[in-house]
Amino acid sequence: MEENKKEVRNLLAIGALFHDIGKVIIRALWGETEQYFKQIEKEKHYKEQFKYAHAYSTYEFLKNIVDNPVILASSYHHNPDGAEKEFKLYAKIYQLADYYSSSERSEKEKIEKENLLRVIFQNIKVPKIESKSQENFSEQEYFYNLQPLQINNEVIFPIKKEDLISFDEITAYKNLWQGFQNEFNILKNAYIKEKKLNSSEKFLTALYYLIYKYFWCVPASTYDPERKERHYPDISLFDHLRVCSAFSTSLYTDYNLNIIKNGDKPETEIKLIFLKGDISGIQKFLYGITNIKGVAKRLRGRSSFLALLPDLVAKALLDKFGYPFVNILYSGGGHFEIVLGYEEGIEKELDKFSKEVEEILFKNFYGALGLALGYTEITLSELRNKEIYRNKIMKNIYRVLEKNKKQKFKGVLINYSIDQLLDIINQEFKDIEKNYTVCSSCQVVITEEKGEEEKNICKWCETFKEVGEIIPKAKYLIFSKEKLNNLPGFHIDRIGGVYFLENLSKVSIQIKENNEIYLLNDTNFLKKDRCDGFKLIAQIVPQTNSEVMTFEELVEFAKGDKKLAFARGDVDNLGLIFMQGLGEDYSISRIAALSRSLDLYFSGYFNYLFNLEEFKNKIYVLYAGGDDFFIIGPWDIVFEALERIREDFKKYTCKNKDIDLSSGVFVGRDSYPVRFAGELAGSEEDKAKEIKSTIRVLSESLKWEEYEKAIEEAEGIVNLVNNKKIGRSLFYKFYQLLKSFRDNKNNISPKFYPQFYYYLYRNVKDKDDREQVINFFLDSKNDYQVKKDALFKAKYVIMKTRE
Incomplete structure (x- = not known):
């Protein structure tokens, strides 16, 4: 009987997300651990079957929930030979996935007694950057508090070791575990009936985000009470589980399964594909808009579209190859990173997908946006060699990616003649009874001429305006493979769509059941309308009387000169941070954790920061995500905001002097075209980055400390x-x-x-x-x-x- 690979991969992903849940259970019992071990020794010889107590604890938790062998097999990830026959293959998959996703454990000595997550930023050191201080940052310990994820500085900002004096670790773990159980019961009641899953894809999505919410702050490995070992705790349990989940699904290919079943040394032959996608043309596309009526709304819609386009393309790729979304290691800032399992001929299929997406983007945006893919294969054993991994994954992928970016639309240009390309562009405008013109807003897309300039707007610019109107009020996001009519959002044929909603009352049950629904900028997704997860998007827009402010209204908040500041900024030396910053601790999970943590600050924290009283309804966040941002507001308030952004970023990154921001600012009138203002701010930013850790403002370059003092x-x-x-x-x-x-x-x-x-x-x-x-x-x-x-x-x- 032919198996549905996508369904089995969904179940493998679920099992992998559960496989180390027993660690949290045991930590919640600290103070009673010895008694717990004595009890389970009496009840079952767990070592013969599971080898370790946390694996046995995982089994005890899961057996009361599901009876699916694929999921239950995750409990045997340390001892596949102890599993029943129907579990063995899956148990072997989990064993390999767990081993190679946890082989990243740091060689640093773990001497702290605290079983808390150590902040990864404090270990970053870029050799090529001349240190400004002899201070050794590893001597100052920073940790995350054990609290469910909420987007505010009290939760996501690290705490110093000396501030843990009155911290009750055991109680914190108990509260965290209890909170997880309470919300998991909502999930269980919704999707599991008599131990049977009624929707593995929906359950997987909600489980992923619930684990993110509760275990983002929990170390994957600390003190092992059975082996009496201490591990250096700088990788969260969530990041370990999600990478293990991606590896588990990637092992389930015909090529890899054959090796797992028959190979003597599977780790030397099993292959994974690491892939990076880059959406090209984002900057020009964002700023390519004229200053006609409705420009603010269209800008808002465009920036949201560009923020979500990497998600849409990544999801479309995974859907084509039969993988769940957990295989996306990162998506944001105009690019995405994915891991897949190797199959014969997968390279041709990836190239085919890339060409298909480029063709679709060309038909929609006439070459303004494109896609470049870079990928490479690597064996499991090569993953353990940090030098090979670094060279094969990072350097090789980036080399291929840069090459493909320089050959933009190569597939389209090869496959179509000039006449055919013109026919593609003109395919919607063949009605000889109508007159056509270039869109008054984007100056790119051809549209029907309707007389007045403000009416000559193409369908995409109209869509951006429509979405821009709802975004300030939107509380929900829907990802859909099919086009959903009468809902504000974007949809691209053969790629997918995303829709923004203020409430779910008008959404049919069928739409809710067939699509992913996310709560925007709020992690309480199961308690509010029982969404599938949460999504963090910087969507701050100044409002007055529930209406979005125009730039003309916004500039009135400026003191003195009535001008706006257009400010762009991003993280300095990002490439070096990712390539060299982790040194010998370079690993897939740490890279994933770094990307996620940086994006959490810009995509998530900006929503909190600019809702504070001093900035509320005064700062327009055009975009923020990945490692960069673009904000607009009254010039003096933006100047103040930039100080705060940088000050909080330094706190967020443990005041590590190898991690900093640079920013460029253009000051102009409220009527100045955003397209040109953005480009000028970008030019100023480039000048700031020539020095680094600098702000370029009013045509002067100042170090941040100089700027604050000035x-x-x-x-x-x-x-x-x-x-x-x-x-x-x-x-x-x-x-x-x-x-x-x-x-x-x-x-x-x-x-x-x-x-x-x-x-x-x-x-x-x-x-x-x-x-x-x-x-x-x-x-x-x-x-x-x-x-x-x-x-x-x-x-x-x-x-x-x-x-």
């Missing part, structure tokens, strides 16, 4: 001007002097000083005020040289005091 000093002078102690026009004079006497290397000519003092003494009579101005511009500790931040501060004062 803002503080400038605010002091602003108070003097506002109190009429110094005239604003004087600072405009100083600004002009600084600009006119500065050369290409930013050196100030000596001719500056006599004119500076002339204007100062002529216009400021109070001695103390004069001294404050002198110290504002000149460095008394360095022979009164003009300070590096002088020009920035002068411009800041001029802007802040404009009436």
